[in-house]
Amino acid sequence: MRTWTRAVPAAMGALALAVVLSGCNGTDSAKGRKGLGSGSEASDSEKVYSLGEASPPQKSTMKESKDSTYTVTPTKVETGTKADLDKSGLDTDKDKSPRVPVYVWATVTHKSGKAMEVGDMDDDLVVETDKGQRTRALIVIMGEAKWPNCPAPDSVKKLSAGQSEKICKAFLIPEGQKAAAVQLSQGFTAEPLEWPVKS
Numbered sequence: 001m002r003t004w005t006r007a008v009p010a011a012m013g014a015l016a017l018a019v020v021l022s023g024c025n026g027t028d029s030a031k032g033r034k035g036l037g038s039g040s041e042a043s044d045s046e047k048v049y050s051l052g053e054a055s056p057p058q059k060s061t062m063k064e065s066k067d068s069t070y071t072v073t074p075t076k077v078e079t080g081t082k083a084d085l086d087k088s089g090l091d092t093d094k095d096k097s098p099r100v101p102v103y104v105w106a107t108v109t110h111k112s113g114k115a116m117e118v119g120d121m122d123d124d125l126v127v128e129t130d131k132g133q134r135t136r137a138l139i140v141i142m143g144e145a146k147w148p149n150c151p152a153p154d155s156v157k158k159l160s161a162g163q164s165e166k167i168c169k170a171f172l173i174p175e176g177q178k179a180a181a182v183q184l185s186q187g188f189t190a191e192p193l194e195w196p197v198k199s
Helices: 082-086
Strands: 014-017 069-079 099-112 125-129 134-136 139-142 164-174 179-184 193-196
Touching: 069 125, 069 179, 082 099, 099 125, 099 179, 125 164, 134 164
Parallel strands: none
Antiparallel strands: 014 139, 069 099, 099 164, 125 134, 125 179, 179 193
């Protein structure tokens, strides 16, 4: 079951929408799963990888690039501080529970087919916390949020087959929790792909 939690802060011209997924704790853990060599592409049968390993090719479901393929390679995950959030330009006064940002760096690579926008390739990234809460990236609708060393990606930039783009995305998790894994959602019928975060 998906629960959508909206935070609509407005400060310094920034209006943000935070989407939180919860109640999706049925995925397998990394225990007993064998990963692949660093930097290699994963096989279709694998579900758990190490940071730096590419996902299997994903098929686009977008109308303009239907059936084009791409891979996503999460490379680094860092948890920010409450001070980062305070300096971001977002109004958090109405938040009922304190949150902190998590920064996820990744590389998206267009593999085949029609050109695709970067935002269509990174849209299914999710951070799961050590308490089992799943959260999608913070979406800034108007203005922009500023994070240290994590500039907002150019989501509308189009990549052709063979081109890659390095991105950083910010996620908000409850203060006191830790990022346990980066996941790539596979829709409602398949388990997400997972990259555990080592503390």
